[in-house]
Amino acid sequence: MTMLVDAAAEVATINKVKNTVIETRHLCREFGQGDTLVKALTDANITIERGEFTAIIGPSGSGKSTLLQLIGGLDTPSSGDVFLDNKNISHMTGTELSDFRRDHIGFIFQAYNLIPVLSARENIEYIMLLQGISASERKKRVDMLMHAVGLEGLGDRRPAELSGGQQQRVAVARAMVSKPSIILADEPTANLDSKTGADLLDMMKDLNEQQNMTFVFSTHDPKIMERARRIIRLVDGCVVDDERRD
């Protein structure tokens, strides 16, 4: 009987490891030195499993963006480790990290941040071009995503010719097109009106549920907080609360 319980516990642990897509261990990020030293993040230990819809909340300067940057491999931690898909990205070389971001992480930014000289379609296609995906497959995926985010017929427009909501939809499609395991979104609804923001959120929630993609938001938006299945609260660079709503 004891053996059975141990085996079950071991299977549960293995399953948990298999399902873990993000894990931070004693993650710290400091800026400056001496008198100007600022501790942006202190000893953050977070584990996020596949398919979670997580919101990181906290006041301005609490370390939300720093945490997202470290998870996304956009910044290097002062100490501690970041594991994505069970790979430690903290010690990867620049090229390894670029390739890892390209293949495993999708980013959605507050200011949309599309490439202004590329059309909506080309913005979505860009990552697949980097991945060396064939033209037919690229076309198939772009068409499918343009349909999914409701941008059919707008593919040839440049970002400047799209509204804020439409640009953010392109950004969502771009983040999802490479089928990443994680999507990191920095206040994705902050620049949108409430209706557009709500629509976008519905769309992301649907994609999360249908495709089991892991979404991590940093946000102040109560609507995102309402819909998130998990809320991590940061204050002064420290994780002070981790609430699950399963």
Add this chain to the structure above:
Amino acid sequence: MNPQTKALPTANDRANTHKGSDSGLVARLAKRSIFRNTRRTLLTILLISCSLAAILFTDAFVRGMVNTMVKISTQTFLGEGQIHQKGFREANDIDLYIHDTTQLYQQLDEISEIEDYAPRVLSGAMTSSSENVASAIIYGVDAVKEAKVSKLKLAMTQGDYLSGVEGEIILGEQLADLLEVNLGDRLVVTVSEAHGGDLSQALFRISGLFSFNERSMDIGMAFINLSQGQTLLNIAGVHEVALRLQELNQADDKMLGFWHVLNTEQLETLSWQELVPQLSSMLAMTEYSTLIVSLIMYILVCLGLINTMFMSIFERQTEFGILLAIGTRSKQLFYQIMLEGLFIGLLSVAVGLFLAFVFCYWGSIVGIDYSELEMSGLTLNEPIYLIIDASSFALMGVATLAVTLISCIYPALHAARLQPSFAMRKTL
């Protein structure tokens, strides 16, 4: 082997596919990015192309100037080469003259590279008019042959050119002024004879005046007929034979056989470069100055371009951060900036070459008037016609492209080394 595994692309396949699509993507981004700020790009292209055009214009101008100066120097009187008895030039000794002129003339007639030649005798002389006395170099020349080698006949301003009649003399205008003589006036020329140095005098009547537009020549030279000059100096040969070559550049080519034939134990044959080394040095200096001007231009182009590229990069810093964040490799970003530089360089070179050709072609037809300007004792009494040199156009075009690319390396490295979080500080 699992058939499914076999069907999957290998790492190499994927890398190769990457390369093809990457380069197309990078090129597309670069091409579109350079015209994002059209005004700045056009100004940059204008800066580079104008610099290139200015360098090529200077090069064509210098070539034209050198050619004009050499032509003026050689065609006025010097010739492209001269033959003397060995030691004559150093000692200016009238006893050192070429004795066997018949054999020499036969040789000269047989050398195809020599178009014409003009034998001369020369000596320092005292010229005396009824009013004044002046020193001058008196030349005895063969009127017909001299006209084919020098511009003496063309330089006549008053009276008649030498006709071979005994007693005629032509003077430089300024020498005539100094002696206060006019056409038809009498002039006594006193020289020191060869073979002993006895004084020899002869009376001449001024038949013509000339002006080479060159003060030292117009005030210091007088011409009489060769036979009378030989009689006056008591010599049977000549002191100097000026050569007119078929091509100017044959003077540079010491590999040509006639240079060896005409340099013997007795004779010394020199090209114009050796006869007036100060002119060749000045021309070499001119070429150096072109090089220095080009270098300064290229440094300015470099600085201008680095500034422009940095402005462009700082403006697009966030965008580069995004590109890096979504998986663009640093190397790809580096290539993108370099490609932007290449496109700007290609456009600039095309525009610059076109502008340079238009201006240089205009200068080669119309010429640039530099008369009244004296350089190194030479008066440029004819316009400078620019010389378009295809190899210079090709070389400078390539050099400009290279300079453009070199200028882009630093900004490109800067962009490639950006940390995404730093580049996007205002966003994520």
